[in-house]
Amino acid sequence: MKRHLLSAGDLTRADAELVLQTAEELRSLADRPIKKLPALRGRTVVNLFFEDSTRTRISFEAAAKRLSADVINFSAKGSSLSKGESLKDTSLTLEAMGADAVVVRHWASGAPHLLANAGWSRSSVVNAGDGTHEHPTQALLDAFTMWRHLGSLDGRRVAIVGDVLHSRVARSNALLLKTLGAEVTLVAPPTLLPVGVEGWDVETSYDIDAVLPKADVVMMLRVQRERMNAAYFPTVREYSRRYGLDGRRMDTLQDHTIVMHPGPMIRGMEITADVADSHRSVIVEQVTNGVAVRMAVLYLLLGGSEPALSLEASGEEEGR
Amino acid sequence: MSTTYVVTGARILGGEPADLVIEDGVIAEIISTGSIHRSTSSTTRGAGASRAGAEVVDADGLVALPGLVDLHTHLREPGREDAETVETGTRAAALGGFTAVHAMANTDPVADTAGVVEQVWRLGREAGNCDVFPVGAVTVGLAGERLAELGAMADSAARVRVFSDDGKCVSDAVLMRRALEYVKAFDGVIAQHAQEPRLTEDAQMNEGELSGRLGLRGWPAVAEEAVIARDCLLAAHVGSRLHVCHVSTAGSVEILRWAKAKGWNVTAEVCPHHLLLTDDLAATYDPIYKVNPPLRSAADVQALREGLADGTIDAVATDHAPHPHEDKDCEWQAAAFGMLGLETALSVVQQTMVDAGLLDWAGVAERMSVKPARIGRLADHGRPLAEGEPANVVLYDPSYSRVVDGTELASLSRNTPYVGRELPGRVVATFLRGTPTVLDGKQA
Amino acid sequence: MAAPPATPATARPAPADGGRTVLDPRDISRALTRIAHEILERNKGADDLVLLGIPSRGVPLARRVAAKIASVEGVDVPVGSLDVTMYRDDLRMRPARTLLRTDIPPGGLDGKVVVLVDDVLFSGRTIRAALDAMNDVGRPQAVQLAVLVDRGHRELPIRADFVGKNLPTSLVEKVSVRLEEVDGEDSVTIAGMVSTGSTTRDGSTTRDAEEAR
Numbered sequence: 001m002k003r004h005l006l007s008a009g010d011l012t013r014a015d016a017e018l019v020l021q022t023a024e025e026l027r028s029l030a031d032r033p034i035k036k037l038p039a040l041r042g043r044t045v046v047n048l049f050f051e052d053s054t055r056t057r058i059s060f061e062a063a064a065k066r067l068s069a070d071v072i073n074f075s076a077k078g079s080s081l082s083k084g085e086s087l088k089d090t091s092l093t094l095e096a097m098g099a100d101a102v103v104v105r106h107w108a109s110g111a112p113h114l115l116a117n118a119g120w121s122r123s124s125v126v127n128a129g130d131g132t133h134e135h136p137t138q139a140l141l142d143a144f145t146m147w148r149h150l151g152s153l154d155g156r157r158v159a160i161v162g163d164v165l166h167s168r169v170a171r172s173n174a175l176l177l178k179t180l181g182a183e184v185t186l187v188a189p190p191t192l193l194p195v196g197v198e199g200w201d202v203e204t205s206y207d208i209d210a211v212l213p214k215a216d217v218v219m220m221l222r223v224q225r226e227r228m229n230a231a232y233f234p235t236v237r238e239y240s241r242r243y244g245l246d247g248r249r250m251d252t253l254q255d256h257t258i259v260m261h262p263g264p265m266i267r268g269m270e271i272t273a274d275v276a277d278s279h280r281s282v283i284v285e286q287v288t289n290g291v292a293v294r295m296a297v298l299y300l301l302l303g304g305s306e307p308a309l310s311l312e313a314s315g316e317e318e319g320r
Numbered sequence: 321m322s323t324t325y326v327v328t329g330a331r332i333l334g335g336e337p338a339d340l341v342i343e344d345g346v347i348a349e350i351i352s353t354g355s356i357h358r359s360t361s362s363t364t365r366g367a368g369a370s371r372a373g374a375e376v377v378d379a380d381g382l383v384a385l386p387g388l389v390d391l392h393t394h395l396r397e398p399g400r401e402d403a404e405t406v407e408t409g410t411r412a413a414a415l416g417g418f419t420a421v422h423a424m425a426n427t428d429p430v431a432d433t434a435g436v437v438e439q440v441w442r443l444g445r446e447a448g449n450c451d452v453f454p455v456g457a458v459t460v461g462l463a464g465e466r467l468a469e470l471g472a473m474a475d476s477a478a479r480v481r482v483f484s485d486d487g488k489c490v491s492d493a494v495l496m497r498r499a500l501e502y503v504k505a506f507d508g509v510i511a512q513h514a515q516e517p518r519l520t521e522d523a524q525m526n527e528g529e530l531s532g533r534l535g536l537r538g539w540p541a542v543a544e545e546a547v548i549a550r551d552c553l554l555a556a557h558v559g560s561r562l563h564v565c566h567v568s569t570a571g572s573v574e575i576l577r578w579a580k581a582k583g584w585n586v587t588a589e590v591c592p593h594h595l596l597l598t599d600d601l602a603a604t605y606d607p608i609y610k611v612n613p614p615l616r617s618a619a620d621v622q623a624l625r626e627g628l629a630d631g632t633i634d635a636v637a638t639d640h641a642p643h644p645h646e647d648k649d650c651e652w653q654a655a656a657f658g659m660l661g662l663e664t665a666l667s668v669v670q671q672t673m674v675d676a677g678l679l680d681w682a683g684v685a686e687r688m689s690v691k692p693a694r695i696g697r698l699a700d701h702g703r704p705l706a707e708g709e710p711a712n713v714v715l716y717d718p719s720y721s722r723v724v725d726g727t728e729l730a731s732l733s734r735n736t737p738y739v740g741r742e743l744p745g746r747v748v749a750t751f752l753r754g755t756p757t758v759l760d761g762k763q764a
Numbered sequence: 765m766a767a768p769p770a771t772p773a774t775a776r777p778a779p780a781d782g783g784r785t786v787l788d789p790r791d792i793s794r795a796l797t798r799i800a801h802e803i804l805e806r807n808k809g810a811d812d813l814v815l816l817g818i819p820s821r822g823v824p825l826a827r828r829v830a831a832k833i834a835s836v837e838g839v840d841v842p843v844g845s846l847d848v849t850m851y852r853d854d855l856r857m858r859p860a861r862t863l864l865r866t867d868i869p870p871g872g873l874d875g876k877v878v879v880l881v882d883d884v885l886f887s888g889r890t891i892r893a894a895l896d897a898m899n900d901v902g903r904p905q906a907v908q909l910a911v912l913v914d915r916g917h918r919e920l921p922i923r924a925d926f927v928g929k930n931l932p933t934s935l936v937e938k939v940s941v942r943l944e945e946v947d948g949e950d951s952v953t954i955a956g957m958v959s960t961g962s963t964t965r966d967g968s969t970t971r972d973a974e975e976a977r
Contacts, residue, residue, distance in 0.1 A: 109535035113604075131535045299863075303861070305859060308860035309859050
């Protein structure tokens with residue numbers, strides 16, 4: 001694995017499978033009386049969050065602490081006026097404090113790239129969501145969730161529905177799912193699909209009802225009401241009618257199909273309450289899996305002298 | 321009292337070598353050396369060498385061009401002296417072979433009154449590195465609401481003829497029409513920064529597959545092309561001149577070709593960086609590549625080169641845009657738009673046009689000196705290299721090659737996108753009305 | 765060096781790495797049978813016993829011992845696996861390692877007599893790591909250690925309670941254990957030369973011990 005996790009596209013299939021298998025082992029930690037492993041003892045993980053996100057930050061914090069790492073939380077509301085001083089100076093300060101890894105969420109696409117490549121620090125950088133670019137650990141926990149329910153993802157059909165244009169979750173998932181052999185279909189009104197999406201090696205569709213019956217996984221993305229004011233769609237009512245997942249549409253799904261959502265949900269907008277609370281919905285489980293997956297990522301990046309080699313190379317050693 | 325210079329063995333416009341005698345601010349004589357053996361001052365060769373006290377400049381192997389004229393430079397003074405001043409910017413210009421620059425109006429305060437343009441003009445004269453022709457804003461404060469006092473600026477000591485809200489677009493159609501009409505009274509020209517504001521709100525890079533992947537808001541080509549088309553039609557309708565700043569797309573070139581075919585009085589410029597760099601550089605997320613208009617695709621670059629070669633695009637202009645370090649050493653979205661250009665312009669044009677076989681040196685002179693001077697209505701610049709003409713001359717060595725080092729620039733800022741890149745050629749000497757501003761590649 | 769037990773008719777298969785076979789499949793089976801008996805003897809039966817194999821090869825060994833106990837005593841002893849990767853004292857010296865399976869039987873470890881099962885006992889560091897790992901899982905009443913091969917050269921005060929075969933070795937020698945469930949065959953071999961050790965496709969050759977020696 002590379003030293004930083006900036007994009008889901010950086011992971012080879014072997015890397016991705018290594019993360020998933022490691023997460024599987026770590027998931028059982030939640031059932032033990034002492035939910036701690038010593039692997040990152042003495043390592044310092046900094047959560048550098050320039051955007052509000054309780055869910056993701058807590059998930060990373062829990063992951064780091066369960067591996068016995070020291071965790072420092074830094075929340076900064078970076079307004080569009082605050083310039084690079086914030087990012088650069090913060091990075092230099094953290095380096096001086098001896099951070100081993102920086103988990104960064106930022107409103108600017110590419111901010112983690114800057115942290116990783118600007119030469120300000122030597123920490124491993126984990127992208128916890130940058131602008132509308134990527135959210136690789138979300139894609140990993142989504143893939144992990146799918147894998148636990150469906151087994152191998154080769155040939156599986158995943159439908160991602162919603163505001164693809166502004167969604168970093170969609171971008172990371174499209175990349176990672178392709179790497180793991182799945183077929184991805186992006187479903188959205190034309191205004192919410194990016195120019196050039198044809199080059200992403202995915203299918204696209206404006207018709208949710210045509211896509212749902214064939215899907216093994218349906219992932220609903222958040223759609224912000226404010227997009228209505230920028231004329232991406234006329235009204236909330238029209239959006240939910242044409243692209244929302246409600247009970248009626250849920251009944252067209254196959255028996256084994258699961259419904260996912262990266263959260264936070266807007267009940268009534270892209271997904272109705274009956275769907276969110278149904279047995280098909282694995283939304284709550286995604287959160288649990290998030291901690292295990294993030295533990296796996298932190299362990300594989302920081303647990304050794306360098307990040308883990310890929311699956312084939314890291315074999316066993318003679319005793320002991 | 322001024323020194324006489326004898327430039328020996330220079331290839332005029334890349335042609336046959338000749339000696340130039342520069343005296344009292346003009347090209348006094350041109351002696352074609354023909355079969356005469358080129359040597360230094362010790363040999364007696366015609367009247368030139370016999371001038372007492374003449375300083376000889378050995379131009380063996382160098383190309384002589386008329387002093388370059390930049391239609392589009394940002395000198396940042398008044399207001400942003402942390403990025404550049406008239407002194408440092410014109411020094412950079414001279415080192416780039418320029419004898420005249422048009423200083424854009426988006427300063428602080430904006431150059432929308434006679435007072436500010438005269439201030440900039442005077443600063444240019446005091447610095448003495450090259451002639452500075454301030455550009456006047458089209459609208460007050462660049463706000464796009466009311467016309468600035470264009471007439472006052474035209475009548476001022478700065479004699480403004482080029483007006484532009486560059487940095488922003490004059491997007492209101494009626495306002496643009498009025499501006500086009502109004503400047504006819506004093507043979508002025510509106511230089512439009514073509515960028516439909518609503519289509520480019522918070523836009524960061526060229527809109528295409530890459531912008532979608534990188535999560536950077538896209539800047540569609542149509543935002544530039546639609547404005548150019550509208551303005552060409554307006555200019556034709558009211559019988560006015562139009563100049564289009566920094567053309568960046570293939571579609572824009574096509575529209576200009578169409579407008580010129582109709583005989584409309586439209587001129588256009590292209591920046592060196594748009595002749596060389598493409599949008600895939602944004603994948604590094606390094607804001608050194610963030611510029612307005614954005615870097616475009618390889619197909620656009622090719623169309624721009626062809627458009628410059630066939631004359632659809634009249635001129636090369638640098639859009640030299642200095643920014644202090646902290647405005648570029650940050651995440652892309654927070655960074656300022658713009659690149660330096662004065663000191664590398666001729667090298668980039670050599671690499672992309674001359675070395676690529678698309679232009680000869682006479683063609684370069686046309687596009688970097690003659691046409692820009694004509695558009696700006698400059699009397700003393702862009703003149704032929706002939707006896708009696710003002711001695712605005714640049715001597716350039718095309719055989720040189722260097723890897724660009726950001727620390728060697730005369731500009732106060734360092735935001736050049738070419739660091740680490742090998743570029744050909746260097747300016748050896750620049751003469752401003754007979755006085756050297758650059759000798760031996762350094763400030764004179 | 766103890767002479768390997770003589771076998772009458774069957775010729776020993778020459779090991780792939782050119783070493784010497786010290787235990788063949790029947791030797792291994794006998795050793796495990798003896799271990800199973802010793803465990804029952806020492807603990808006076810199978811009450812509260814849990815066998816915990818250390819991956820990878822300790823796990824099939826633990827299962828085999830459990831099977832032998834079942835056939836002797838008629839009791840099904842719970843079998844699990846305990847991955848010690850995270851507790852290794854050399855974790856930071858190499859790139860992060862793949863985690864192996866941890867599977868604690870439903871009854872847990874509290875109050876149980878846990879018998880750790882592993883294939884080779886060498887420096888003792890793996891067992892120390894296993895003790896630390898177990899500490900975070902539960903509190904056994906007692907912990908005992910069963911190994912197929914003890915090759916000496918302890919670096920920590922750790923000893924095995926049940927040993928299949930004592931195999932004094934020199935540090936330059938390499939002991940390789942192959943098991944049917946993992947490698948397709950049963951054998952224990954010693955190779956005289958220092959192997960540079962790389963994982964072959966079928967995973968049969970073990971890597972040179974990075975605890976160096």
